[in-house]
Amino acid sequence: MEKQLEKKVVIDVEDLYKIYRVGEEKVRALDGVSFKVFEGEFVAIVGTSGSGKSTLLNMMAGLEPPTKGHISISGKNIEKLKENQLVSLRRKRVGFIFQSFNLIGSMNAEENVALPLMFRGVSKETRIKKAREMLEVVGLSKHRKHIPTQMSGGQQQRVGIARALVVNPSIIFADEPTGNLDSVTTSEILDLLRELVNEQGKTLVMVTHDKELADVADKVIHIKDGKITKIEIKKENIENEKIEEV
Amino acid sequence: MKFKDILGLSLGNLKRRKWRTVLTVTGVFIGTISVVIMLSLGYGLKQSMTEQINSFGSMNDIMVYYDGSDSSMQITDDKLSEWEELPFVSSLYPELVIPVDMEQGKWALSVIIIGLPEDILSEIPIGEGRMPSVANGELELIMGNQMICDVYNKNTYEYPYWDNNQLADFDFLNDTVYSKFTKESSVKVDDNGNLVNTARKKIIPIVAMVEGGVEEYSKYSYAAYAELDILKNYIKKVYKGEAIPGQPTDRNGNPLNYWVYLMATVRVSDKDMVEDAVAYFREMGYRVDNSQEWLEETESMLNIVQLVLGGIGAVALLVAAIGITNTITMSIYERRKEIGIMKVLGCDISDIGGMFISEAAFIGFLGGVVGVILSYLLSFILNVVAGPMASIALEMSDATLSVIPFWLPFVAIAFATMIGMLAGYFPARKATRMSPLLAIRNE
Structure with missing residues (x-):
């Protein structure tokens, strides 16, 4: 219990709704979702296509506004923030890993990793140095001068991970990070993510449609038709257990 | 960023x-x-x-013209000394304009002699020749550099320059040039009914040409220039109580006992006051010309x-x-x-x-x-x-x-x-x- 109290809530989602209007009909992409993510936790959000999992992730990252409900990131409510405030929040706190890697095609690995630092106004020398460190962490030192088309999918995603890590974010969002990769590379990437959470104490929220992939997480949130159906705490991954009921 | x-x-x-x-x-x-x-x-x-x-003249000069209509506005020496007292005037001078006919062999031309004070006369850029000397009181002329264009053949009335684009073989400086002034008493009707000038031919030495070729126009190109006071004396002697062309007469047709100028040049002391000076003379009813105004x-x-x-x-x-x-x-x-x-x-x-x-x-x-x-x-x-x-x-x-x-x-x-x-x-x-x-x- 003592350990439990020490844990900080990083993301607090409370009674979240997202309702789209399609013609006359209202589609409830999210239908009253509440959960908490603690510091240093690896959370997987699992659901089928159209379940609302991606919408949830987008809203946590401030890319889409909710229809109703509250989201707080590190204690700060974000649902009312303006776009430039959200951008600023992402720049300071958040790393993002994409399914299709989304590297800038005209830049080499090093420059891609350094990009978020450029947005922060870091000098070229410093940001390239940091980018090299990050590429070393993801095991891509040899490929730092390669442009995206010269790299495999797995390598590109490592660059993507390095880019998310380079700003030293408190939260990393990963949207189907292995969706475009083969099974061998997938497990490599998942191991890397797991390692980051264990060793660097990052908070990671990953969206996936594959329940097996979710096994690597500490907490798995199952979502269906915009509602949370189950929150699983994986005992093998986390020492201090807590059962949450839905 | x-x-x-x-x-x-x-x-x-x-x-x-x-x-x-x-x-x-x-x-x-x-x-x-x-x-x-x-x-x-x-x-x-x-x-x-x-x-x-x-090239037409200094920006500080304004030209004041008398149009001959109102005798109270005549530009006379008295009026000029009045104007000289005006605060914006640095100097001024009249132009006395006297017409004369010149001849040399078969060539003839009409010339306007403009009398200018000595200091203004010396501003004329001289090409060939020397400045007229003022000391001996002898009338001497500076001839405009484009006057040669107006020379015509007095028998055929052909203008070599204007008609044939040739220059007459008329050397103002070295040929003997005869001048004839038109007087009422000298103009007679000949047997054919034509007017002829029977005035005595005089020789007025031409001592200099205005600088520049035949194609180079300047404000001195189309007249002859002489010192004002010498010209006045000379003309008085020539006309001896007869009406002088360009000078008004009294009711009886007799010449006045003072000179009337058609134009005076007023040099304004300060460039910024040119506009005011122009307005001043215009107010009085004179026609006024100024390069600056024109330029504007x-x-x-x-x-x-x-x-x-x-x-x-x-x-x-x-x-x-x-x-x-x-x-x-x-x-x-x-x-x-x-x-x-x-x-x-x-x-x-x-x-x-x-x-x-x-x-x-x-x-x-x-x-x-x-x-x-x-x-x-x-x-x-x-x-x-x-x-x-x-x-x-x-x-x-x-x-x-x-x-x-x-x-x-x-x-x-x-x-x-x-x-x-x-x-x-x-x-x-x-x-x-x-x-x-x-x-x-x-x-």
């Missing part, structure tokens, strides 16, 4: 689409050339006109000409601006995804806008620079090829067709850059409003 990095990203994007950038820049430099060249033509015209007006009128007319020329040039630049807007819009659509990624990764919205605006500004800047360089080249070619033709058309000795003032290249580049920024503004704003979700969507 650092300004340097924004510029770096913009430049990188322009380099990525080299061909498109080159085409858009081409549009801008054509626009810049058209504006710069059009304006330079206006400046060339202005400069040529100003030079021409300056000409300038305001030329400013309109220049505005029209610049406007025509600006149309090309406007088309180029639309080209920039098009290019940037294309570029934004192509990079929708990239913009989204940048937003997700925390790139400030104003930085995204700045990136596209600086891309547009750079296109404008590059077009401006290339345009200015090519404008200088074109201006040079214009002056060499078309300059001589323009000189003939404008009746000037050497007209410069295209003049680029030193500040124009800087203004042109700045303007082209600004046009670029303006053209990039709306597409850039569109870019900042694009949803970051475009980045996440997997296509």
Whole structure:
């Protein structure tokens, strides 16, 4: 219990709704979702296509506004923030890993990793140095001068991970990070993510449609038709257990 | 984000689409050339006109004319000494105008002798010959450099210069030139009913020619000049109580006992007071001429000409601006995804806008620079090829067709850059409003 109290809530989602209007009909992409993510936790959000999992992730990252409900990131409510405030929040706190890697095609690995630092106004020398460190962490030192088309999918995603890590974010969002990769590379990437959470104490929220992939997480949130159906705490991954009921 | 990095990203994007950038820049430099060249033509015209007006006389001189209608306004020596006391007058002098006929062999011509005070006379630029000496009181003339053109054959009434573009073999300085003044008593009707002047021929020495060739016009080209007081004495003796041409008479047709001048030149002490001086004499009812006034009128007319020329040039630049807007819009659509990624990764919205605006500004800047360089080249070619033709058309000795003032290249580049920024503004704003979700969507 003592350990439990020490844990900080990083993301607090409370009674979240997202309702789209399609013609006359209202589609409830999210239908009253509440959960908490603690510091240093690896959370997987699992659901089928159209379940609302991606919408949830987008809203946590401030890319889409909710229809109703509250989201707080590190204690700060974000649902009312303006776009430039959200951008600023992402720049300071958040790393993002994409399914299709989304590297800038005209830049080499090093420059891609350094990009978020450029947005922060870091000098070229410093940001390239940091980018090299990050590429070393993801095991891509040899490929730092390669442009995206010269790299495999797995390598590109490592660059993507390095880019998310380079700003030293408190939260990393990963949207189907292995969706475009083969099974061998997938497990490599998942191991890397797991390692980051264990060793660097990052908070990671990953969206996936594959329940097996979710096994690597500490907490798995199952979502269906915009509602949370189950929150699983994986005992093998986390020492201090807590059962949450839905 | 650092300004340097924004510029770096913009430049990188322009380099990525080299061909498109080159085409858009081409549009801008054509626009810049058209504006710069059009304006330079206006400046060339202005400069040529100003030079021409300056050649007519000093800006500080105003010419006051008496039109002969109201005798109380006659310009007399008394009136001149009154005017001399005016605060803005630094000096003034009258012009006495006396007509005379000259002859040499078969050649004849009518000449206006203008009497000027000695100090003004000495301002006349002398070519061949010497200044008339004043000390001995002898009447001596300086002959205008274009007077030779008015020489005609007194038997055939042919003008060699005007009719055949030849110069009469009449040497004012070395031939003996006879002068005849027209008097009432000397004009007789001959047997055929023609008027003839029977006045005695006199020899008035011509001691100098006004500087300049037969084609070089100046305000001294078309008259003969003599010292005022000597001329007055001479004329008094010639006419001996008879009416002098150009001088008014009393009711009985007898000459007055004072001189009346048709014109006086008033030299104003301060250039800024010229306008007031002009107004002063005009108020009194005199006709007044002043180069500065003329220059101002000409300038305001030329400013309109220049505005029209610049406007025509600006149309090309406007088309180029639309080209920039098009290019940037294309570029934004192509990079929708990239913009989204940048937003997700925390790139400030104003930085995204700045990136596209600086891309547009750079296109404008590059077009401006290339345009200015090519404008200088074109201006040079214009002056060499078309300059001589323009000189003939404008009746000037050497007209410069295209003049680029030193500040124009800087203004042109700045303007082209600004046009670029303006053209990039709306597409850039569109870019900042694009949803970051475009980045996440997997296509």
